[in-house]
Structure formats: structure tokens, C-alpha cells
Amino acid sequence: MHHTLLIIGAGASGLMAAVTAKDLGIDTAILEGNDRIGKKILVTGDGRCNLTNTSTASGTDETAALSAKFHGNRPGFPVKVLEQLGVRETMDFFYSLGLPLTHLKEGMMYPRSLQAASVTDIFELAMEEREVPVYLQHKVVEIAVSDGHPRFTVRCHTEAEEQAVFTCDFLLIATGGLTAPHTGADGSGYTMAERLGHTVVDTVPAIVQLKVQYPHLKALSGIKLQGRAHILINGEIVRSESGEIQFTEYGLSGPPILQLSREASVHLGRGDAVSVAVDLMPGRTEEEVVDFLDMHWGIFGHRTVADSFIGILHKKLTPVLLKEAGIDKQPNLLCQDLSWRAKAIFYRILKHWEFKVTDTNGYAHAQTTAGGIDTAELADGTLESKLVPGLYFAGEVMDVDGDFGGYNLQWAWSSGYAAAKAVAESMKQKDVSI
Structure with a gap:
């Protein structure tokens, strides 16, 4: 099965990337090891899903204020990503999907229903409306890279213990970190990245x-x-x-x-x-x-x-x-x-x-993972690998983690959007058919 863009992981960043990419006309599909999308979303914000935080959405330099909420070995790295999709744009995005938001305290924004399931439900609906294939219970076990076409070959184990093979021109790893292992988080994205030559900054639980x-x-x-x-x-x-x-x-x-x-x-x-x-x-x-x-x-x-x-x-x-x-x-x-x-x-x-x-x-009770893919090996703003052209990253899998209060989901939305947008731009430059 071939798709122009394959996204590994149907968490927050992967779902945002899929919607964005499809809206930009890219043939997109998601590979997800779980039996449903957004499992970690369901447990965020005490089951209410703190989508973002408006505390920084005022003043003369909103992006600088927002980026100060994030940490990693390269503190300035999030800036060019957040410039593309900040807090206000994130809120507009969810309104465009038909998900009204509400404010509770200290700038924290939630779905008006105060149910995290509303977020996963709206994404499921968005996937259906856009006809984005979501291959559930497809656990990636191998990624091969070639210099020709197709660029990537991805092998998965399925629920039936069979092997499924996919090919793509662009690959986005959005597998999350190590937090909330009961939702399927296992750090597999780190292993994938290391096998492709990337460095992983030591990980520790954060917001714990x-x-x-x-x-x-x-x-x-x-x-x-x-x-x-x-x-x-x-x-x-x-x-x-x-x-x-x-x-x-x-x-x-x-x-x-x-x-x-x-x-x-x-x-x-x-x-x-x-x-x-x-x-x-x-x-x-x-x-x-x-x-x-x-x-x-x-x-x-x-x-x-x-x-x-x-x-x-x-x-x-x-x-x-x-x-x-x-x-x-x-x-x-x-x-x-x-x-x-x-x-x-x-x-x-x-x-x-x-x-x-x-x-x-521990990770079982933490809200995010500090550490991850070394951002020195990623292009600023596009999140494309400097080592493997056509490979992108989004979300918690990178060495970027945010403060408590909705900032880690903001990073998921912003990075998923930026990566998908970068794929579309790369396709234009290379004149690749969508």
C-alpha cells in the first residue's frame, strides 16, 4: 500500500498533521498500534483535555512568551514552529472542526463539554470526512530507506499477527514519549529514530x-x-x-x-x-x-x-x-x-x-517526557531530519517539553501542523505529485 505521506502515531500531533496534510491536498494515512486513535488524549487534563493555554496570548511578542514555556537542550528551537501555529490559531482550528472551547482557570482551555472524548470524537469525524485512512493495530517494526522511489518502506505487525507493508515518499514519526504506558506509549519512536541514525537525548518523566x-x-x-x-x-x-x-x-x-x-x-x-x-x-x-x-x-x-x-x-x-x-x-x-x-x-x-x-x-503518572530526539538534528521550523531527507518528527518524541497547563498539547498541535505544512512545501519544490 502506497501513500504520499505516512504518519506513525495517531496521538495529538499525528492527528493534527493528518488533518493539515489532507487539507493541503496530500495523500495521507496514519499507522497506529492501538485499537483506537488518541488514547493518551483521553487521559489528559483529568479526562477533560486541557487543549492549550491563553496566558501568553497577549502582549507584543506572544510567540516569545509562549516559547518560554518550553524546555529542551535547544531552548530557542520551538520558536519557528510556534510562529506558524500559536494559541489563537489553535483555537481557530478547533472551532473550524466544530469543537467549541471554554476557559476554566489560569488560561487553560478545554472542550466546552469538558470531556476529552470530545476531542478524539471530533478527530475521528475529521478523518472520516477527509477520507484519511487510519490503520489501527498496525505496530511498526521496521523502516527501510532507499534513494529511489518509493523513499520509505514501513513494515508493521497487525492484530492478526500478520505483516503489512506500506511505502511512502514522506514519513512523519509522531509516536509520543514514555508517559502513560497504559495508553500504549513505549518509546518506540526513539528506537525508530536511532536506527535511522538519530541521537536521543536522555529521557526522564516530567510534570510528575x-x-x-x-x-x-x-x-x-x-x-x-x-x-x-x-x-x-x-x-x-x-x-x-x-x-x-x-x-x-x-x-x-x-x-x-x-x-x-x-x-x-x-x-x-x-x-x-x-x-x-x-x-x-x-x-x-x-x-x-x-x-x-x-x-x-x-x-x-x-x-x-x-x-x-x-x-x-x-x-x-x-x-x-x-x-x-x-x-x-x-x-x-x-x-x-x-x-x-x-x-x-x-x-x-x-x-x-x-x-x-x-x-x-515515574512515567506511569507523568504528563510528558523530557528528552527525546535531539533537535540539533532537525531543521528549524520544518522538523525535517537533517540526516534522512523526507523524514519528519512531531510532538513529544522530540527533545521539547512544556510546562503544566496545556503547553504540551499546544506543542503537539503546533509541531504536527508545521511538519505537515513543510511536507507540502517540499513537494512543491520537488514538483512531487500529491
């Missing part, structure tokens, strides 16, 4: 919960609070984020932790010392916290220390703080009898409660 070493985690489990978290590498703060922080039986979670997790994951892999410091009172400076507590304890010196925290901190935090201060065996200790040592411990913990990070919660 952190495991920490602390003796009283079970007592803290379930606590949610508004605070500020700092990630420290070898004792130095490298990034800070604010929002709802969650304590779990294994460690820390919540949007701020997810945002910081990439730094933790990368540096743990390098053997660096990694810790997270939690600020329980981010609205006050250290001096203001000291003044506030001293005044509070002075006014209510007749109350127990435990009672003095009522209304100030989450109730479940108090017993743990008393343990940290070494006064948990003195339940009736009055504020007026607090030692300077105990006060100093409270001051420190409320502004800088540090936890040693031992690990992440």
Missing part, C-alpha cells in the same frame, strides 16, 4: 509528582494548601512556583510541584542533591512571619501552642509542627512558655520547610 524523604508523610497525607514551592539543586533555588500544594503518602503533588518536577527529574538523573522547600505563608516575608507570630503568641500567651495555630494553618499540620519543634509530648504547653529554640523552628518551617527529593512518581 515527587517522592520525598520525610518521617511524617502519612500524617500529612491529604493536606492541600495554598503556598509557594522552591526547587533546590545542590542547595541553590533554581525555580519557584505558587499555587495549591498537596501532601501525599509518598511526597508532594499539586500544580507548583508538577511545574518544578522537570528540574528535579533531570538533576536526580545527574546525581545532584535535590530538595523542595515549601513556603506555608507566601504572602509574608520572613520578618513579617516572625512579627506576626510573636504578636499572636503575646496576645494569646494563655493558650496552648497547638490552639494558637487554629485558623492559621491546616489543622492536620499542627501535630507535625509540634513534633518538628520537639514539643509534641507537651500538649498543654502555653504560648507564653515557648522556648526560643521552638519558636525558631516554627519560623523556619512556615517559610522554608525543606524536603529531600528521592525520586519521581
Whole structure:
């Protein structure tokens, strides 16, 4: 079976590329190892699918603001891709498919139905309307490249354990990374790329919960609070984020932790010392916290220390703080009898409660993969391989990962669009029939 463009992977970037390519008149087909398209889309955004984020879609340089949300060994690499399809163009694209969007918080955009299935359903409909063949349960096992025509030969295993052979003039690898393995993600795109001569930057889970070493985690489990978290590498703060922080039986979670997790994951892999410091009172400076507590304890010196925290901190935090201060065996200790040592411990913990990070919660719980195909081997803006002409990449398989809040799906849409557009341009230059 021959198609002008073959796309390996029916995830977000592959689906965007297929719609774009077909709309540009390219004979396009998708090979997908799963039994349905968009399996990972279904689990994004807690099953609601955070499609993109409008937080950067204002100001004089929207692309620069958006590209700052992405990471990798070449920080500027996403710019020329995002210039082609930014946030506003992405929203217009989904409206053009008939998928209305809605805003929930902090710029996060979702389908109006708040169901991720709406996104996969609209893509299924778009594939049918455009008559794009989607070969499900076709797992690619080999890619051969020739100097003649056809350029690529792709061999697959099918559900019936038979072998299917496809040929194409242009090939797009959009297989995703290693996150959410239950959706079929297995890193096979890295293997394909390496066999074709490409380099893979070491991968680690990102946007993931952190495991920490602390003796009283079970007592803290379930606590949610508004605070500020700092990630420290070898004792130095490298990034800070604010929002709802969650304590779990294994460690820390919540949007701020997810945002910081990439730094933790990368540096743990390098053997660096990694810790997270939690600020329980981010609205006050250290001096203001000291003044506030001293005044509070002075006014209510007749109350127990435990009672003095009522209304100030989450109730479940108090017993743990008393343990940290070494006064948990003195339940009736009055504020007026607090030692300077105990006060100093409270001051420190409320502004800088540090936890040693031992690990992440792994790819199974991560939202994206940091690392991947080395973007130094890809052409800026087109995502075409510099090593194998006619080979393109899109989405998570590359060494580009975004922040929490819809940015990784934005990269999928933008890169899928840019790659398909580049194929069409290449065909024009080479005068290849579509």
C-alpha cells in the first residue's frame, strides 16, 4: 500500500498533521498500534483535555512568551514552529472542526463539554470526512530507506499477527514519549529514530509528582494548601512556583510541584542533591512571619501552642509542627512558655520547610517526557531530519517539553501542523505529485 505521506502515531500531533496534510491536498494515512486513535488524549487534563493555554496570548511578542514555556537542550528551537501555529490559531482550528472551547482557570482551555472524548470524537469525524485512512493495530517494526522511489518502506505487525507493508515518499514519526504506558506509549519512536541514525537525548518523566524523604508523610497525607514551592539543586533555588500544594503518602503533588518536577527529574538523573522547600505563608516575608507570630503568641500567651495555630494553618499540620519543634509530648504547653529554640523552628518551617527529593512518581503518572530526539538534528521550523531527507518528527518524541497547563498539547498541535505544512512545501519544490 502506497501513500504520499505516512504518519506513525495517531496521538495529538499525528492527528493534527493528518488533518493539515489532507487539507493541503496530500495523500495521507496514519499507522497506529492501538485499537483506537488518541488514547493518551483521553487521559489528559483529568479526562477533560486541557487543549492549550491563553496566558501568553497577549502582549507584543506572544510567540516569545509562549516559547518560554518550553524546555529542551535547544531552548530557542520551538520558536519557528510556534510562529506558524500559536494559541489563537489553535483555537481557530478547533472551532473550524466544530469543537467549541471554554476557559476554566489560569488560561487553560478545554472542550466546552469538558470531556476529552470530545476531542478524539471530533478527530475521528475529521478523518472520516477527509477520507484519511487510519490503520489501527498496525505496530511498526521496521523502516527501510532507499534513494529511489518509493523513499520509505514501513513494515508493521497487525492484530492478526500478520505483516503489512506500506511505502511512502514522506514519513512523519509522531509516536509520543514514555508517559502513560497504559495508553500504549513505549518509546518506540526513539528506537525508530536511532536506527535511522538519530541521537536521543536522555529521557526522564516530567510534570510528575515527587517522592520525598520525610518521617511524617502519612500524617500529612491529604493536606492541600495554598503556598509557594522552591526547587533546590545542590542547595541553590533554581525555580519557584505558587499555587495549591498537596501532601501525599509518598511526597508532594499539586500544580507548583508538577511545574518544578522537570528540574528535579533531570538533576536526580545527574546525581545532584535535590530538595523542595515549601513556603506555608507566601504572602509574608520572613520578618513579617516572625512579627506576626510573636504578636499572636503575646496576645494569646494563655493558650496552648497547638490552639494558637487554629485558623492559621491546616489543622492536620499542627501535630507535625509540634513534633518538628520537639514539643509534641507537651500538649498543654502555653504560648507564653515557648522556648526560643521552638519558636525558631516554627519560623523556619512556615517559610522554608525543606524536603529531600528521592525520586519521581515515574512515567506511569507523568504528563510528558523530557528528552527525546535531539533537535540539533532537525531543521528549524520544518522538523525535517537533517540526516534522512523526507523524514519528519512531531510532538513529544522530540527533545521539547512544556510546562503544566496545556503547553504540551499546544506543542503537539503546533509541531504536527508545521511538519505537515513543510511536507507540502517540499513537494512543491520537488514538483512531487500529491
